[in-house]
Amino acid sequence: MNAATPLASSDLLAIYDLMVQSRILEEQLIKMFKQGHGFFWIGGPGEEAFNVPLGKLIKKGQGLDYDFLHLHYRSNAVLLAMGMDPVDPIRQMRNTATDTHSGGRNFCGHLSKPEWNLTPITSPIEVQYVTAIGTGIAQRDHKTDAITIVTGGDAGTAEGDFASCLVWSTRPGQELPILIIVTNNQGGISTSYATQHAERHIADRAKAFGMKTNVIDGNDVMESYAAIAEAMHYVRTERKPFLLEANVSRLYGHSSASGANFQAEEDPIARFRECLIQQNVLDVTSIKEIEEKHTQAIHALISQVLTERMPDPASIFDYTYWQQKGRVM
Amino acid sequence: MNAATPLASSDLLAIYDLMVQSRILEEQLIKMFKQGHGFFWIGGPGEEAFNVPLGKLIKKGQGLDYDFLHLHYRSNAVLLAMGMDPVDPIRQMRNTATDTHSGGRNFCGHLSKPEWNLTPITSPIEVQYVTAIGTGIAQRDHKTDAITIVTGGDAGTAEGDFASCLVWSTRPGQELPILIIVTNNQGGISTSYATQHAERHIADRAKAFGMKTNVIDGNDVMESYAAIAEAMHYVRTERKPFLLEANVSRLYGHSSASGANFQAEEDPIARFRECLIQQNVLDVTSIKEIEEKHTQAIHALISQVLTERMPDPASIFDYTYWQQKGRVM
Amino acid sequence: MATYAQAVRMALHYAETHLGLSHVFGQDVGAPLGGVFTATQGLKTAWNTPLDERGIIGAAIGLAMAGKRCVAEIQFCDYIFNTIDLLKLAGNTCWSSNGGWCLPMTVMTPVGSGIRGSIYHSHSFDAMMTHIPGWKIVMPSNPKEAYGLMLACLQDQNPTMYLLPKALIYGKGDEAIPGEPSLDQEGSKQLREMIDKPVDPRLAAQWEPNWPTGLTDYTVPIGQGRIVREGADITVVSYGRTLPLCVKAAHRLAEQGIEAEVIDLRTLWPYDWELIATSILKTHAVLYVNEDTEVTNFGEHLIRRTVDELFYDLLAKPRLLAGEFIPGIGLAHTLEQASVPQLETIEKAISEVVAGKL
Amino acid sequence: MATYAQAVRMALHYAETHLGLSHVFGQDVGAPLGGVFTATQGLKTAWNTPLDERGIIGAAIGLAMAGKRCVAEIQFCDYIFNTIDLLKLAGNTCWSSNGGWCLPMTVMTPVGSGIRGSIYHSHSFDAMMTHIPGWKIVMPSNPKEAYGLMLACLQDQNPTMYLLPKALIYGKGDEAIPGEPSLDQEGSKQLREMIDKPVDPRLAAQWEPNWPTGLTDYTVPIGQGRIVREGADITVVSYGRTLPLCVKAAHRLAEQGIEAEVIDLRTLWPYDWELIATSILKTHAVLYVNEDTEVTNFGEHLIRRTVDELFYDLLAKPRLLAGEFIPGIGLAHTLEQASVPQLETIEKAISEVVAGKL
Ligand SMILES: Cc1ncc(C[n+]2csc(CCOP(=O)(O)OP(=O)(O)O)c2C)c(N)n1
Ligand SMILES: Cc1ncc(C[n+]2csc(CCOP(=O)(O)OP(=O)(O)O)c2C)c(N)n1
Ligand SMILES: [Mg+2]
Ligand SMILES: [Mg+2]
Secondary structure (H helix, E strand, O other): OOOOOOOOHHHHHHHHHHHHHHHHHHHHHHHHHHOOOOOOOOOOOOOHHHHHHHHHHOOOOOOOOOOEEEOOOOOHHHHHHHOOOOHHHHHHHHOOOOOOOOOOOOOOOOOOEHHHOEOOOOOOOOOHHHHHHHHHHHHHOOOOOOOEEEEEEOHHHHOHHHHHHHHHHOOOOOOOOEEEEEEEOOEOOOOEHHHHOOOOOOOHHHHOOOOEEEEEEOOOHHHHHHHHHHHHHHHHHHOOOEEEEEEOOOOOOOOHHHOOOOOOOOOHHHHHHHHHHHOOOOOHHHHHHHHHHHHHHHHHHHHHHHOOOOOOHHHHHOOOOOOOOOOOO | OOOOOOOOHHHHHHHHHHHHHHHHHHHHHHHHHHOOOOOOOOOOOOOHHHHHHHHHHOOOOOOOOOOEEEOOOOOHHHHHHHOOOOHHHHHHHHOOOOOOOOOOOOOOOOOOEHHHOEOOOOOOOOOHHHHHHHHHHHHHOOOOOOOEEEEEEOHHHHOHHHHHHHHHHOOOOOOOOEEEEEEEOOEOOOOEHHHHOOOOOOOHHHHOOOOEEEEEEOOOHHHHHHHHHHHHHHHHHHOOOEEEEEEOOOOOOOOHHHOOOOOOOOOHHHHHHHHHHHOOOOOHHHHHHHHHHHHHHHHHHHHHHHOOOOOOHHHHHOOOOOOOOOOOO | OOEHHHHHHHHHHHHHHHOOEEEEEEOOOOOOOOOOOOOOOOOOOEEEOOOOHHHHHHHHHHHHHOOOEEEEEOOOHHHOOOOHHHHHHHHHHHHHOOOOOOOOOEEEEEEOOOOOOHHHOOOOOHHHHHOOOOOEEEOOOOHHHHHHHHHHHOOOOOOEEEEEEHHHOOOEOOOOOOOOOOOOHHHHHHHHHHHOOOOOHHHHHHOOOOOOOOOOOOOOOOOOOEEEEOOOOEEEEEOOOHHHHHHHHHHHHHOOOOOEEEEEOOEEEOOOHHHHHHHHHHHOOEEEEEEEEOOOOHHHHHHHHHHHHHHHHOOOOOEEEEEOOOOOOOOOHHHHHHHOOOHHHHHHHHHHHHHOOO | OOEHHHHHHHHHHHHHHHOOEEEEEEOOOOOOOOOOOOOOOOOOOEEEOOOOHHHHHHHHHHHHHOOOEEEEEOOOHHHOOOOHHHHHHHHHHHHHOOOOOOOOOEEEEEEOOOOOOHHHOOOOOHHHHHOOOOOEEEOOOOHHHHHHHHHHHOOOOOOEEEEEEHHHOOOEOOOOOOOOOOOOHHHHHHHHHHHOOOOOHHHHHHOOOOOOOOOOOOOOOOOOOEEEEOOOOEEEEEOOOHHHHHHHHHHHHHOOOOOEEEEEOOEEEOOOHHHHHHHHHHHOOEEEEEEEEOOOOHHHHHHHHHHHHHHHHOOOOOEEEEEOOOOOOOOOHHHHHHHOOOHHHHHHHHHHHHHOOO
């Protein structure tokens, strides 16, 4: 798949399949939380129409010749689209020792995968916008079409780090190949965008720096796919930053802290499903099959993870330093 | 004097007089540094054409009905125009116990005067842009035409605090009466603006927030005076923020750390002098007289200050807390 | 019987109606949420800020400069660390201006472990905060004193830091806040109905708090600790989440004949050295307990002071029990338990110090 | 005979030509200035950043993630305090990812008093920094070790903090850096001509450094302290600006028959406890000296460790001499002198501890 050619039916189906897998996974993670199999849930249901195409378009691998990812905590779908095993978020939810992303240390949604240049997703809002500067510099200096991708929410753009990323990525003659993404769900935890932000579009803030920008309907798969592909193409070839703002839904509220109950916002999966039905790519039977396939698979994974061991208390000291185990002093 | 009426000859002369006083004071402060009568010099020679009009237009006093000032370290001329005794910066330069702004504790140029709502000028770049939010909020809530005025340099706008000020002062329905000023001298200590900033005008960054802006030649007294008056009028009456960017000179380099030697940049005093000569407001005799008057006065003040006492070592503990003296624990 | 969160809320209500508190602000502090721990629900001066901690602290400084009383909340202390320069600035403004400016402002932030908050909702802040001159720092460990110390902060002329141990936030105390409905179950229910915002969004939208009318200016003076339990064998000094654990451990050890005197420091700075010293002169042994990481920890300052002033009065080496020196508190139950002092480790440490007495 | 600034510069040059150092950056670090203390003049990998400390630390973290070796400078440690969250992040990244990521990056920043830097150019950073897990922290006190410790940092796989005592920066040592021109006056002059950028702007514009060709990989291992002066009466542990003062005080006291053993800690974390403990077991008395403010100070950690492990070996109470607990260092000479340890106060403290020995 690339930007120029329209998506084939099989591509559309693959995207749909991933969106459904991701949604079912998130809903099951919420259920795990509600059943007491985990302490906290945060994730991305409502962002699938944007996140799956993003994952599909990432140049995946390790090192400077692959895209560097500085994502935020609603990115499970991005990683699933890249091929992550759905057992990973389940393990993180259950904080088992088998969690390969954080060893049971971090909240679910806080993934880390060096093999794919996925830098650790971390809770403090917006610090990813300054760490992205560094991988951006390294990739500016390296002959490659790989880029740095950073994502964050709308409310977090009020942190100075977002501004730092705009300043540093546009230094004259030293522009950085960074795709800056803002997923705008119109608010922070409980605070609505409209009460705190005078910017009509967050993306407008980049214009003063001469940065290319786009604002899209992130609930629309086709629009998202095309816009991401276009923005990536620009960054990959021009080696300059691009700010892409995507309006998205937040279907289960902020996190388990706010209840994680379903909210009546536009559902990008329902919308895409309608569209695929109309295009005769999907029918009622296959819809059911896809859902059942993923539900069963995820149920099986949860059952498995529930039997896995918890981290060893003595392990708290491990990896304070590189390759170090045990107490330091 | 106000925005609408053109400046009378006497006003122009008063401004010129203050500009010269300020320049002579700064040059004498530099001399004090070079003679070992102080440890560090930083100040505003080159910014007089902007700073004196600014000082003249400030609504001076204490409390919410007067302008709150969050200035940076090149603001001696602003304060002189407000009526500050020139002995104050001299005492701060010499770090005597008699320094009413910091008791010999802070660098010259780091003034503080509660009676005029001058909040302490402090070294860390750009923190004034976030403290200004607070006085702005207080003045938004208060029925007054008084405003908050914050100034900073061009390089410092790369700090996130500058962006914070843009975000907070434009919250919909909660706009703050802040006059945001950037004095652009095209660089930081040694780093030129052009190498670090893609913004054609720093002021453009405010546009995304719907803020009114203006970019002016801060070396031109008339233009500065009119632009400040206009911006202030807007903020005072509309109770909304305004970003004013003034291009200014830096005539003695960054500070004593970079030598404090004269640099060949446009001299706003020379320019204004020419203009006043052409308008027959000034002649060669009065030019000399003004210079001599101030030179003598400042020499006398320096001689006086050199006899004043140094702070008592035991005073280091005083005022860690409000009205507290002596060691705390 | 008020919870800690309710106590803070009532103190803020009292202050906004009687003490000139004019702004309570932070992320999600105003309607609809009233704070992630509900501590600011229903307050008429509470409002939501942009997601920008530096703006929040900056605004607090500016409001104080303008003579306005405020409480600025940082949602979790885990997110305060990009504002340390501003906290230092607030702490040095009076001093830098040689007494010209004072900054009566209060910053409130939840600290510590105990809610399975993982790496970024479990931090402590007492070590770094006590290293910043110019502040007064409190950390109440029960609802009544949470009320009284908030009022103390709001009447001080200096920057005050109000650390709120999140593990205790929905817990109740056993002493009544003057003016709250009765201390029993019924009183708790009544208070909940009066001042807790309903969870149901439809009810919440209409809701108005019904504040208890008898609230008073009950104040716990800054700088005074409190002996929570008397004992002759060892002095145990703590605050926040670990304080009730120390008390519990003391009760358990009493069964074994060890009588621990437990001091709730309540104010971390300026702290009540007289109370500590008097107690140590009686017990000749001391254990300091807190949950911040153990290197360059405030408890180490207290040990230094102890050694400096009471070296020859000690019959056992003074000890600190604190959090392990690791970069975070892991999410898994096993990890959190192993990372910071728990009832068992406190009990063990007390016994060990007592056993080591000469 | 290299100055400290020249030593840093030569180490960075060696690293950019031999150890893969690819980015040296910060405010005014590149041409034309080469750093406010000239420590980065003439380096081919040095460049200027925007005036944004958070961007600087963020960039260093990202470069390390991308496998690039860098040195990021914060112009004065006084301006690092808005990045503490990022320093914590750098320190927890390996741990949070359960060993998945490592961050080999070096942050360099001038610290301390001694240049009449007033409130914002005199800060110390050892207290707060040692409270942040996951870092290694060094603070060399002479040019040779400034060179050797920089090379150690640049070969470590972890975040390293290089604290540079600004009072010493134009000072010379008495041991040669392998490869520098001879140790005498002539050598100094030669080195200056080779690697100091001319002050005259016309000459500076054309200038190219002429690096000594014999520079080596001389490395001071992280974690090793050094006995700078032997003595049997007391152990004095210090680092940075106060270290040479401790040595001087020891020499002066020797005339009065007091023999102090002076240890340069060199690495603050992980520190050389074995060296300290061995010395204390010999002297039975210890004074820790640093100039950070004295509450929740790293020296208090060292005292705690001493009390924990060597309580019964001490013949005098262990003591800390540090900066006064005030919000800043005042500009006036009188104020700076009174705020942080000076030769006289160090000498006095050593005598007092020794006098207090049982
Ligand atoms: C620095 C920081 N401050 C506060 C928080 C607490 N917090 C977690 S998510 C959140 C809201 C984020 O909103 P937004 O940036 O729009 O992202 P969204 O969650 O809506 O995707 C807040 C305030 C945090 N994690 N980090
Ligand atoms: C936070 C911070 N970082 C670095 C410095 C050191 N410093 C002092 S002035 C300066 C340059 C400021 O440039 P600009 O903002 O353009 O103001 P100007 O001095 O040109 O008026 C720097 C880097 C500082 N004072 N504060
Ligand atoms: Mg959002
Ligand atoms: Mg400038």
